[in-house]
Amino acid sequence: FYEDHALYDSYTGVAVDTEEGRRIASALGTRKALVLRNHGLLTVGDSVDAAAWWFLSMERSSQVQLTARAAGRPLLIDHKQAVATREQLGGDLVAWINYQPLWQDISRGEPDLLS
Template sequence: MTQPAQPPGQEPAPIPPDRLHLAMPPEHTSLREARAHRKQRLAAALRLFARLGYDEGVAGHITARDPEFTDCCWVNPFGIPFRHVTVGDLILVNQEGQVLEGRHHVNQAAFVVHSRVHSARPDVVAVAHSHTTYGRALSALGEPLEPITQDACAFYEDHALLDRYTGVTVDEEEGGRIAAALGSHKGVILRNHGLLTVGDSVDAAAWWFLQMERACEIQLSAKAAGKPVPIDHRSAVATREQLGSDLVAWINYQPLYTSITRDEPDLLS
């Protein structure tokens, strides 16, 4: 609704806050609706990862817990490029790695890692992992993220480092070690491997992965240029409390979701 014309020289009246739109996580009226929503968000996140260059061969996966069968997850199918994944391509997998719905195989690493994380963290809806350039570079140093930027403070005392490398993750024991290292945090750096993030929505998990990868890039760049000045503990904690919730992550992610679904609407098919 347009505002009525104001007399010349008179300032327009403020619009009441309850008439302004503010995007917030939706409330679903059925499990079917919740499932469709999670699958759409999952396909969109995979397309966005492809746009950002986060896919490489068959490495990388994002999972979304099914809202009804909570010990099962939707995941990208093995061998299909992120940039081509649609909602209809997603597969449903149980904790034994068996495909319950879909036409493709599951990535063994996706089953091993994600199933252990989902099992250990019932609060987590989505898990994101990929072999990104800067995530792998920082992981090769065996270093955690430091509070050297405002955005990095979202991970201050809220991410972990799995300081060991045991090869390609193909057994449940290694998946359990990753879940244990993650603990209650939003992300973990896997030494000589890459990054893994979680969230109470696909949007949050994807946003944290994007932000963690960016924080790795900035930390490596800053240290290559000189000696970064860290943010003090008290300020870093206060900043994390402001920026580090999954709700804030969800809100930040919405422009990216809108962009990818408008540019590539076929992903919803």
């Protein structure tokens, strides 16, 4: 999510107003993840599978970040390495591929979802 997420500070609740939706979309821009202040996460992708994988990954990344901060000073990855990692692993095809085993488990465990 390096340089591929944003923070939406103005979030006030469920977006039932189209103008609120426009502001959220504008804050997201071309990024794949948005942190909604006092609410949670929003992720997007080229497919539902990719968006779901990004959501799970962003949630886990957030948990790791909070744990690292609680434990002391987090170790930062340098810009060049972070960009290289994003370029290698930050595409929606990678997300789609990573989501497939989870989807297989879900669809086996909850076959009613498919009917």
